[in-house]
Amino acid sequence: MAAVAAMDGPDERRDTIAAARAGDLGAFELLMRRHERLVLATALRLTGNMADAQDISQEVFLRLYKNLGKVQAVNALPAWLYRVTVNACHDLRRRRPASEPESSACDLVAGGMDPQTSLTQAERRRVLEMSLRILPEKERAALVLRDLEGLSTEEVARVLGSSEATVRSQISKARAKVHDFVERYFSPRERRRT
Amino acid sequence: MNSDFEETLEFLREAHREPIPDAHFAAVRARVLAELSAERRPWWRGIWAYGFAAAALTAMLLAVFVGRTPRSARVPLDPHLAQPHKPHAILERPTGASAADQGVRPTNAGTRPSHRRHTAAPAAYRVIGPPDPRPLVVKLITDDPNVVIYWIASIKGE
Numbered sequence: 001m002a003a004v005a006a007m008d009g010p011d012e013r014r015d016t017i018a019a020a021r022a023g024d025l026g027a028f029e030l031l032m033r034r035h036e037r038l039v040l041a042t043a044l045r046l047t048g049n050m051a052d053a054q055d056i057s058q059e060v061f062l063r064l065y066k067n068l069g070k071v072q073a074v075n076a077l078p079a080w081l082y083r084v085t086v087n088a089c090h091d092l093r094r095r096r097p098a099s100e101p102e103s104s105a106c107d108l109v110a111g112g113m114d115p116q117t118s119l120t121q122a123e124r125r126r127v128l129e130m131s132l133r134i135l136p137e138k139e140r141a142a143l144v145l146r147d148l149e150g151l152s153t154e155e156v157a158r159v160l161g162s163s164e165a166t167v168r169s170q171i172s173k174a175r176a177k178v179h180d181f182v183e184r185y186f187s188p189r190e191r192r193r194t
Numbered sequence: 195m196n197s198d199f200e201e202t203l204e205f206l207r208e209a210h211r212e213p214i215p216d217a218h219f220a221a222v223r224a225r226v227l228a229e230l231s232a233e234r235r236p237w238w239r240g241i242w243a244y245g246f247a248a249a250a251l252t253a254m255l256l257a258v259f260v261g262r263t264p265r266s267a268r269v270p271l272d273p274h275l276a277q278p279h280k281p282h283a284i285l286e287r288p289t290g291a292s293a294a295d296q297g298v299r300p301t302n303a304g305t306r307p308s309h310r311r312h313t314a315a316p317a318a319y320r321v322i323g324p325p326d327p328r329p330l331v332v333k334l335i336t337d338d339p340n341v342v343i344y345w346i347a348s349i350k351g352e
Contacts, residue, residue: 025230029223036219045210050218057222058229065230125209128202147203148210178206179199 013074021068028068032061038078038149039085045144046089048133056088063088082151082159086141093137131181138162139174146171 013034019027039060043053063084064071071077132140138160145156146167157167334343 023234025227025234028230029227032223032226033219036222037214040214040219040222041210044214054218054222054225058225061222061226062229065226124205128206128209132206148207175199175203179202182202 010074017068017071017074017077020065028065031064035078035081036061039081042082042085042144042149043089045132045148046086046140047092048129052092056085056092059088060084079155079159082145082149083161086145086159089141090137127182127185128178131178134181135174135177139170139177142167142170143174143178147175 016027016030020031036057040053040057043056043060044050047053047056060081064081071080132143135143141160142156145151145159146153151159153164153167153171156171157164160167162170329346329348332345332347334345336343
């Protein structure tokens with residue numbers, strides 16, 4: 001970790017990328033340590049399970065190694081990694097559709113106990129994960145990058161290759177769907193009555 | 195609605211703020227580095243295995259084919275074909291003519307076999323070699339001590 005800390009400056013980062021480009025695996029490992037949280041966490045949020053997230057992280061770093069020559073600016077590397085990670089998640093989803101059926105919030109309530117009494121942190125988390133999983137790919141990516149990764153709308157637009165207006169629309173729709181899902185889960189009786 | 199959603203969003207962020215155990219990162223790093231190391235390995239590093247396999251195969255084939263007795267050696271040869279040029283044997287062969295007629299000095303070589311030559315030759319040649327020129331003498335002793343029968347067998351010509 002000390003080595004990672006040592007490469008915080010832009011010059012050190014540039015030198016590390018240059019060394020990795022020259023074939024220095026130690027330098028490439030430093031690069032991985034620097035960006036592994038970004039890649040693995042994003043992949044985990046997009047896929048919803050650790051095994052897939054690890055597969056995607058491996059693929060992203062192998063692609064990075066092969067494309068080190070194309071990464072010119074040091075500051076462009078995180079955006080490049082986000083883009084490749086999101087694309088790899090989309091590819092994985094196309095190759096291997098989600099095995100778990102996407103249940104609705106009402107199905108979850110019907111199969112479980114009274115939501116009012118099971119309002120634990122673990123369950124809320126599970127519901128939120130489920131709400132992310134029901135979102136379309138683009139909306140989920142926009143929401144994850146904007147609200148969980150903390151990127152600006154402009155950065156999200158650059159990563160996703162869309163316009164800022166499109167990204168704003170996607171984020172808005174995604175938030176509304178998540179909110180609706182959570183609302184329906186925790187107050188289904190009131191909803192059903194109305 | 196906004197405050198509700200902000201609460202939901204904050205909980206979502208909170209849930210995803212949990213640190214990922216280092217073991218997961220280490221596993222990814224190890225897999226990536228292992229794959230890169232395998233890709234960077236020079237092609238000739240692994241060729242020794244193929245060379246060893248080829249040498250072993252060659253040695254095996256040599257052992258099978260070179261060590262085997264040739265077919266020609268396993269079948270007994272016609273002595274005339276096997277030894278086409280035997281001037282001494284022809285000379286030693288009895289012809290029935292006198293030594294003067296043959297133009298050579300009579301010796302015992304014709305009647306005395308050359309044991310050296312026979313012992314040196316393979317068993318197959320000894321069995322079907324040229325006939326022994328000495329006459330075969332069988333002495334039969336009867337009950338009567340005054341009567342002794344001699345049976346002499348001689349080979350004339352081929």
